[in-house]
Amino acid sequence: MVGGGQGAYIGNIHRIAARQDGAWQLVAGAFDVDAARGHAFAAREGLDPARSYDNYKAMIEGELSREDRIDAVAICTPNFTHFPISKAFLEAGFDVICEKPLTATLEDAIALEKLVRDGDRFMGVTYTYSGYPMVHEARHMVATGQLGEIRTVQVEYPLEWMATAIETEGNAQAVWRTDPKKNGRGGSIGDIGTHAYHLAGFVSGLKLECLTADLATFVQGRALDDNAHVMLRYQGGARGLLWSSQVALGSSNGVRLRVFGEKASLSWFQEQPNELVHARLGGRTETIKRGADDLSDAAKARTRTPPGHPEGYLEAFANLYAGFAEAIHAKRERREPTDIGRDIPTAYDGLKGVAFVDAVVDSASAPNPFWMTPVAV
Amino acid sequence: MVGGGQGAYIGNIHRIAARQDGAWQLVAGAFDVDAARGHAFAAREGLDPARSYDNYKAMIEGELSREDRIDAVAICTPNFTHFPISKAFLEAGFDVICEKPLTATLEDAIALEKLVRDGDRFMGVTYTYSGYPMVHEARHMVATGQLGEIRTVQVEYPLEWMATAIETEGNAQAVWRTDPKKNGRGGSIGDIGTHAYHLAGFVSGLKLECLTADLATFVQGRALDDNAHVMLRYQGGARGLLWSSQVALGSSNGVRLRVFGEKASLSWFQEQPNELVHARLGGRTETIKRGADDLSDAAKARTRTPPGHPEGYLEAFANLYAGFAEAIHAKRERREPTDIGRDIPTAYDGLKGVAFVDAVVDSASAPNPFWMTPVAV
Amino acid sequence: MVGGGQGAYIGNIHRIAARQDGAWQLVAGAFDVDAARGHAFAAREGLDPARSYDNYKAMIEGELSREDRIDAVAICTPNFTHFPISKAFLEAGFDVICEKPLTATLEDAIALEKLVRDGDRFMGVTYTYSGYPMVHEARHMVATGQLGEIRTVQVEYPLEWMATAIETEGNAQAVWRTDPKKNGRGGSIGDIGTHAYHLAGFVSGLKLECLTADLATFVQGRALDDNAHVMLRYQGGARGLLWSSQVALGSSNGVRLRVFGEKASLSWFQEQPNELVHARLGGRTETIKRGADDLSDAAKARTRTPPGHPEGYLEAFANLYAGFAEAIHAKRERREPTDIGRDIPTAYDGLKGVAFVDAVVDSASAPNPFWMTPVAV
Amino acid sequence: MVGGGQGAYIGNIHRIAARQDGAWQLVAGAFDVDAARGHAFAAREGLDPARSYDNYKAMIEGELSREDRIDAVAICTPNFTHFPISKAFLEAGFDVICEKPLTATLEDAIALEKLVRDGDRFMGVTYTYSGYPMVHEARHMVATGQLGEIRTVQVEYPLEWMATAIETEGNAQAVWRTDPKKNGRGGSIGDIGTHAYHLAGFVSGLKLECLTADLATFVQGRALDDNAHVMLRYQGGARGLLWSSQVALGSSNGVRLRVFGEKASLSWFQEQPNELVHARLGGRTETIKRGADDLSDAAKARTRTPPGHPEGYLEAFANLYAGFAEAIHAKRERREPTDIGRDIPTAYDGLKGVAFVDAVVDSASAPNPFWMTPVAV
8 A cells, every 4th residue: 555644534535445255365455654653654554664765766675576566556646646646666577556636636546547548557436426325236236227217417516625715724634635746636526426427427337528517616715626617418418416505504425426318217315325326207205225125136246244234434434445446356367357346436537537627627617608587686 | 376287286286275374266267268158167167157158358358347356367377378367357457476587588578577577566476495494494504504505506406208209198287388479488497497497596696697507308209409508607696507408307406405504514405304404514414394383473474384294385375375464464554565565576587587588598599518528438 | 153262273273173074163152261252253253242152051041942953063172171161051952073082091092982872962073183085995995804913003193282381371272171170181192192092093993901001201391202112012912002192392282193904005194185005915015095996885985176186185175074964964863874974073082092092001000020121232 | 252152132232333443352262152153253253263262261260361451341241141151250260241131030130239449359241332422421411400499301312113923933032032032021112121220320310210111012023121211200300211122113223312490401312413402591503513612512522523524333342441441541541531431331321221120010010900991991
């Protein structure tokens, strides 16, 4: 693991997720830009001191020199470092698991995705919500035609944690997330809008045709958007509406996806992830429960407990890690992965996310003559 | 009453609502374009046959000739007839209660609103959702600064009833609602998007600056939009997102409004209208219940039962009728109306709605270069 | 109307409900034990002063002397007066609509029910919750075998309004409701437990075999129970559990009924009365919405608006009044009532309620050797 | 681990839970009564074959002979074997983690609890629901007086999985759970009623005074109850109502607890375990979210993710395992455990559960003269 040391929220999540199914073991790391802090952290985690490195370059060198080298590296650093670190590990021959967004700039994303495509390495990107079993069930239902042709997709990801200027009050994560150099061009749209965009495409199977967007910054002095509205047109005629916000009071992690087809609709809410609400044309609205006997293999492969014993975010994250393990094994063994290793987020998904953010920012910053003003308001 | 006879959904709603608080009595009408059907309906309602008229012109003439003439007329006809009928009654000196949208064209709306503004008559427009007590409570909370400055408003009105081509299967209401000549330029945006737009402005107190929109028609052969996405920019910097749909399977009348301010947010859902969800910065999310002792006078004036005994759509509609009665009385008595007669939807609200639809359709039909396509999708 | 004057909560509800469908008109009354206050109230309601009476005896005499006498009387007085007033009106030949409980004592209830049974008058008792359309739908589903044999019924009615000693702080209704002489033997079990008991039997179609109960009084100095737990055994082997409470903080009018059969279950909650949750053996849980096309005639006859436009408590109450009107008309016309006039609560239901309370109090006050104490707690 | 091998639902849950926080490692086991199947399972889990034992006696012998012996054993076998296996491990000097119920008979439970009390070993019992952070928050709120004196507790655990005679259709778990010899005297009351009873006492802090119960068996031919109603009287005057059912269609694992005090109430539902609903006297109902900054240390010690990223059943179970680890460490180090190691379920809680079931069955089987029959039903 690179980054994700002491006090890092997402680093701890990665470790729990990786451990959950017993498929991964944390054996080496460069956990902190402050090397001493990183070593202290490694010691608390019980790592062999020889495998706690000063930085990622030392880690590559050190691990390359060992026979029992790591199987893959997990990169949990701020956005702008994803590119150089991923690139270095990939070029050294390691498989990579990286936080989203893939990179801070579109150029980097294109280059990195090309590196993966042209090479022989696996690169997974942690679009967490696509790890939930009921998200896979929804994708399966769309893919097997149970919704008919998709008409519109409504997706949103509201958060409240940046409703005030916490970046001026010492919140380290907020500091880099509001710095365009470290974070990239998209504020809320980059941080969480990309999750929403990935989820909508993952479930609906739709590819974007074009978009038009409106970005706002409500907290004074903030350099990036903290609220984004995006209208989507998908190839084939379906439409979408996407909202991301970091200032939506009352919203913890309110990822909500609704997909409306000509035959049925589906609704999924991340804070109650074990249920999928299904409404059919001329029929009643029913609740599909995780763990039920009649679900798809894709959902079952990502399920540990029966209906009514809720699984949550850590299990979804663990499903990604289990999927990455299976994908890596399958690649090495030159076979098709089993269900858990299919439909997992890759470098290309990462690229799509960065390209999406770029288009959103371009659209929102263009002088737009098609903003109309009604004659009476 | 004009229109609203046998088989007319909204006519019956108007009658129940008008009767609920005992402020109105139905005494005259021209209920149907088929005069004989109209008379038969009037007979079943127990009206004096002398006051069941062949058409609205006869009704104006007949009522003008009576000393016990009607206090006001309720117009429940298809959109394109709102203008001539309203105009005729207003010019004859009657107060008018009219269904929304005010008219089918912007020109008519401007003319009608001017007629009301320059004259001495009252004209109310039935934006039903503004009759709900918890909507008034929300408006009161915003107006008294409890949310701080408003940042974004998310409003939606999804329906499912036109998910298939019911206009080709003999559904009379669907027939005229999909005919631009009878309905006006806006499909879903005119029918229900206007409700959403009014509700958002009513609660937030914000005035629109400009909008950009995307309309879609998913049911083949339909002449008007059945799904609309609109991004809103309000004066002063607040933003909004509006979705209306007539093809959203699973949605009965899913009017949902969320208002996010710098200090708090509010959420209201029409299918559970007795609750308002209130989340404060740094505080917990709480439920405000209709009927509670600590609500505003505006909410209390519109409340009949204690918390836990739900009121619904008919009571909201009755609140509008009670408000119109009070506004008319106050106008005649040259005094300020009491709470129930304040903040009620008028001709100007009707004009705003028609102007909104016009701007949406113009925006959506413009060749828009700012629809961006990401480099990877 | 007798009682229900100035400041009386339930009197106003009765009037709105009676007016809603246009089937009843308030023309006479003795609204208050304080005759002057009663007359003042009648004047405000616009009644003919000649038909505002000093008391119920004067009302009977006065109305008997008129040709346009009332069709029926609604009795909205405290419990202990239900018996003499109902009896007097019935014996004078009037049809009667009476609040529950039927009477304050079992003896009175038996006598009154016998008077109705042996006579030719109609007597309706306002078990309000049986007026809801989705309650009728539930009853229909059970009656037509869609749940199979019923196994257990869970019903509860928690309230919070008497969580403190409001009867010592001038709350008039709380004063008589906590006075055994005016209220009868049952506190919470009489006030709201009877509603729950009626609802459970109404929907399940089950008849009680026996019960065992535990009553508690949590507010010091209160003479009657404010919390009741009752275990029910129905004829045929089904079981039930009933909870009523006047001290359950957070509960407004939380009537909740769940019926579990061998083939399916149903769940209904009064605060969201437009939905019925239906779970089938081996199937998914679905939501049945009021107003849907595929509901029973019993539900449809009690429905005014389409799905998504919520109806509430006043419409349920209005359904009872419409049903009483139809039942009275049908009786006079010697024909079967239409759907709205069937399955309405009568004097016998009132008697069952009083008998239930009596058995509960007897059970709870008996020295019970079968309360077991575990060896370790 | 003893038991919990191939196909055993709860064994897998124990393993995931134990692994989640890195505090436990599975190193030895006797996983199956069929030793060969057990060894095959151990191989798949990657265990040292030398530590895969034919049975629990061999395991005790084998582990005693090793220096790197296990720290504790987890017992995941059918109920009737809990006693001999736990006893053997305890007497051999091992700490024990055992599934509930503690034993199949009250005599065994008393003996086993005495063995623990008189000895120096730790014994934890997996009352899973007490591992949820919001359950600890609720307990903390009661303990610190935020609810005032407790008045009544409503607790229920409905399940649907035994709604038909699956024990006759080869469901192995259902077979032993319906066999009094292997399961003990309580059917639903033993399997899940004990969870509900423990949860109610854990949160409320109340000790039972006495109870009266009604058991039913709805599935023909079943030897034990599949539905239980219990009225509880707690020491000090509080009351409770408990329902457990294995035949409640639509219920997955619907553990629901509501605690009503004189100052506030709390409501918790296992299928949405990240929320606690809190209603205060004279105040509004608010939602307390897991992960919020203002929660108790007890809740925080059991929390991994921020609000909005749901944790679930596996994390609750992992909290028990982390607590058992801490309790064992603290015991060995002769210090007080930290938060995670406090308020964890022990052998005494196990004994209370078995004693509760015994009292319920005794109460329900007594000839009870205080079942009253109303005069009219």
